[in-house]
Amino acid sequence: MIPGSEAAPTDMLRAPMRRGPPGGSGRESITLKAPLQERHSMARKTAATRTTVPTRLAVPVGERDHVQGPATAPVTLVEYGDFECPYCGMAYPVVKALQQRLGPRLRFAFRHFPLIEVHPHAEPAAEAAEAAGAQGKFWGMHDMLFENQRALEPEDLARYAAALDLDLERFLSDLAMHVHAPRVREDLIGGIRSGVNGTPTFFINGVHHEGPFDFDTMLRAIESAMVAEPVQAG
Numbered sequence: 001m002i003p004g005s006e007a008a009p010t011d012m013l014r015a016p017m018r019r020g021p022p023g024g025s026g027r028e029s030i031t032l033k034a035p036l037q038e039r040h041s042m043a044r045k046t047a048a049t050r051t052t053v054p055t056r057l058a059v060p061v062g063e064r065d066h067v068q069g070p071a072t073a074p075v076t077l078v079e080y081g082d083f084e085c086p087y088c089g090m091a092y093p094v095v096k097a098l099q100q101r102l103g104p105r106l107r108f109a110f111r112h113f114p115l116i117e118v119h120p121h122a123e124p125a126a127e128a129a130e131a132a133g134a135q136g137k138f139w140g141m142h143d144m145l146f147e148n149q150r151a152l153e154p155e156d157l158a159r160y161a162a163a164l165d166l167d168l169e170r171f172l173s174d175l176a177m178h179v180h181a182p183r184v185r186e187d188l189i190g191g192i193r194s195g196v197n198g199t200p201t202f203f204i205n206g207v208h209h210e211g212p213f214d215f216d217t218m219l220r221a222i223e224s225a226m227v228a229e230p231v232q233a234g
Contacts, residue, residue, distance in 0.1 A: 069107035084119035130180030
């Protein structure tokens with residue numbers, strides 16, 4: 001963590017985090033208003049037409065994904081998240097704890113779903129994570145962003161890049177030129193195709209997790225998937 005910053009609260013690990021609207025209990029949803037950026041308009045229009053969440057992940061986990069854990073793990077957990085979303089911040093230590101508990105039995109993939117209408121820093125943060133990923137440091141930046149959600153200004157992103165010992169000139173150029181915006185958009189559209197309309201949204205072995213995302217609930221769901229009939233991991 002960067003000195004002087006705040007991490008996601010670890011005392012929330014076992015608190016039931018239920019899904020609901022902003023100001024409710026545990027999930028922020030996309031706001032369907034006039035487009036703020038043309039490149040997101042198609043995704044928002046698609047989300048507006050959905051009335052139910054599909055049960056399966058539309059885009060399987062593959063080589064393009066940022067993944068932690070072995071491909072041979074019996075369970076793959078996919079998160080669609082937003083680096084500025086407070087509920088994703090609460091889910092962050094939960095995922096870490098699950099990884100620590102389950103070890104090589106769990107594979108985790110993170111995909112971007114920036115809610116730009118309510119989180120103005122989410123898309124630049126996602127691009128920063130991808131810019132770090134281009135230099136082999138996606139997960140280092142992923143962790144720094146979630147551990148410093150209140151500090152996502154451009155100068156903060158540059159500070160995190162420096163702390164990760166990235167090529168700073170290349171990193172800043174990538175952000176200025178929006179080199180990785182198509183990659184972020186690809187995740188967003190894939191999420192829409194899977195019925196995602198808020199964050200965080202989890203899929204366990206390709207199946208949408210509809211319950212709370214506290215540690216105990218997630219652990220039970222993952223352990224149940226381990227003993228279920230084999231399914232496409234996503």
